Amino acid sequence: MSTVWIILTGALVASACGIVGCFLVLRKMAMIGDAISHSVLPGIVIAFLISGSRDSLFMLLGAAALGLITVFLIQLFHQSGVQSDASIGVVFTALFAVGVLLVSMYTRSIDLDLDCVLYGEIAYVPWNTIQLAGVDIGPKAVWGVGLALMLSVLVISIFYKQLKICSFDPAMAAAVGIPVALFHYLLMGLVSVSTVASFESVGAILVVGMLVVPPATAYLLTDKLSRMIIYSVIIGCCSSALGYYVALVLDASIAGSMISIAGGLFLLALLFSPSNGVILRNFKQRRMIQKV
Numbered sequence: 001m002s003t004v005w006i007i008l009t010g011a012l013v014a015s016a017c018g019i020v021g022c023f024l025v026l027r028k029m030a031m032i033g034d035a036i037s038h039s040v041l042p043g044i045v046i047a048f049l050i051s052g053s054r055d056s057l058f059m060l061l062g063a064a065a066l067g068l069i070t071v072f073l074i075q076l077f078h079q080s081g082v083q084s085d086a087s088i089g090v091v092f093t094a095l096f097a098v099g100v101l102l103v104s105m106y107t108r109s110i111d112l113d114l115d116c117v118l119y120g121e122i123a124y125v126p127w128n129t130i131q132l133a134g135v136d137i138g139p140k141a142v143w144g145v146g147l148a149l150m151l152s153v154l155v156i157s158i159f160y161k162q163l164k165i166c167s168f169d170p171a172m173a174a175a176v177g178i179p180v181a182l183f184h185y186l187l188m189g190l191v192s193v194s195t196v197a198s199f200e201s202v203g204a205i206l207v208v209g210m211l212v213v214p215p216a217t218a219y220l221l222t223d224k225l226s227r228m229i230i231y232s233v234i235i236g237c238c239s240s241a242l243g244y245y246v247a248l249v250l251d252a253s254i255a256g257s258m259i260s261i262a263g264g265l266f267l268l269a270l271l272f273s274p275s276n277g278v279i280l281r282n283f284k285q286r287r288m289i290q291k292v
Contacts (some may be wrong), residue, residue, distance in 0.1 A: 003164055005231060007241050009125045009141045013019040013202050014236025016194045016208045017150040019156060021215035022229050023187055026167040027086060032071065032188070033195050035092035035213040037204045039070040040196065049106060059166050060196060067192030069107025070095060122202040142203065148197040152190050163187060164225055202255060209259035210236050213266055220269040220276045235265055 017033070022028050040063035047062025070091055076089040107271045113262065125141045137143070154165060165173040174180050191211075198207045218231035243258030271279050 003244070005139050005142065006122055006254065007243050009122060009139065009145065009256075010240030010244065011148055011237040012142065012145040013198045013206060014214060015233045015242050016145055016152055016198065017207060017210040018214045018218075018232035018236040019149075019152050019229055020187065020191045020194055021211040022218065022225065023163060023167050024191065024211065025215045025219055029088070030212045030216070031085075031088055031208075032191060033208045034065045034191055034204075035088045036070055037072065037199060037208060039063075039092040039095035039099075040066045040199075041096055042066055042102055043069075046100055047107065049102075050193070063199070064070075064192060066095065067196050068189060068237040069190060071188035072185065075188070078173060081147070091281050110161045122206060122254070125202070136227050136270040141198075144197045145194075145202075148194045152194060154188060155186065159183065159186070167225075205253075206255040206258060209255075209262060213259065213262040214239065217262070217266040217269045220266075222274045223275065233242075235262065239265060 021030070022035075024032055042261050043062035043064070043066030045062075047058045051058040072073050073091045074084075074087045077090065078084050079248050082090070122141075125139045129138060130140050130143060131137070162173070162183050163186075165176075165178060166180050171178050173183075195207050195211065212233040214236040215228070217235050218228045221231050222228050239262035240258050244254055245256040246252075246261060247257035249252040269277070271277055274280065
């Protein structure tokens with residue numbers, strides 16, 4: 001049964017991250033998830049100092065709040081003229097440094113850092129369960145990531161047209177009266193919720209990898225956003241299942257194996273994609289030269 005829970009959790013993370021990741025790839029903000037993973041440390045420390053508890057709920061609330069602040073600051077700096085990648089780098093390094101200072105100043109005698117409160121391991125998912133009225137209703141990660149996935153699907157389904165236009169042509173979206181800034185923060189909020197909900201249980205490598213690699217692979221396979229989202233989810237789920245069994249055979253990291261499989265699928269798409277594949281594109285160019 002543990003195998004089912006681990007693969008299911010990986011598939012849910014892949015789906016939740018892959019859906020919002022498609023919009024990040026289109027907006028050239030793919031590494032925002034990595035930025036959030038580092039910048040949430042001050043929120044974790046502040047949540048601990050306020051509550052006096054290492055309870056996961058308080059930690060996640062603090063992390064989620066700092067995740068939203070992170071995306072707000074990145075957008076603010078970008079609108080002020082700073083390049084997008086530079087904005088991401090400045091915000092997450094500065095906030096992470098503040099978190100390190102808070103840890104060293106106020107929690108020296110307490111085991112409180114990113115590894116112990118946020119970076120989880122997917123292999124432990126089946127044993128971290130939720131009890132409801134004395135009944136075990138399944139792993140906490142499945143419920144947490146599942147709710148984040150449902151929220152993303154609901155919001156994106158309702159505002160799909162607006163998010164699509166804002167991602168492809170923000171100027172046109174503003175011209176037709178769509179509040180571009182509002183939908184940007186809405187999308188970034190979904191990214192923050194999805195990543196923070198996943199970090200504690202499955203670890204940062206799996207979350208950041210699923211946020212970037214399957215959407216980037218899907219981007220090579222289609223020019224239609226709806227298909228890109230579907231392909232991203234399928235690629236992520238397949239990577240989770242195959243990666244788990246590869247990890248069993250190699251006796252290696254499960255998260256690392258899942259992302260390695262996703263990376264391998266990306267390489268195949270890069271080489272053999274019908275529309276963007278390097279090999280097929282070179283073959284077509286040679287045939288055109290020969291005809292001339």
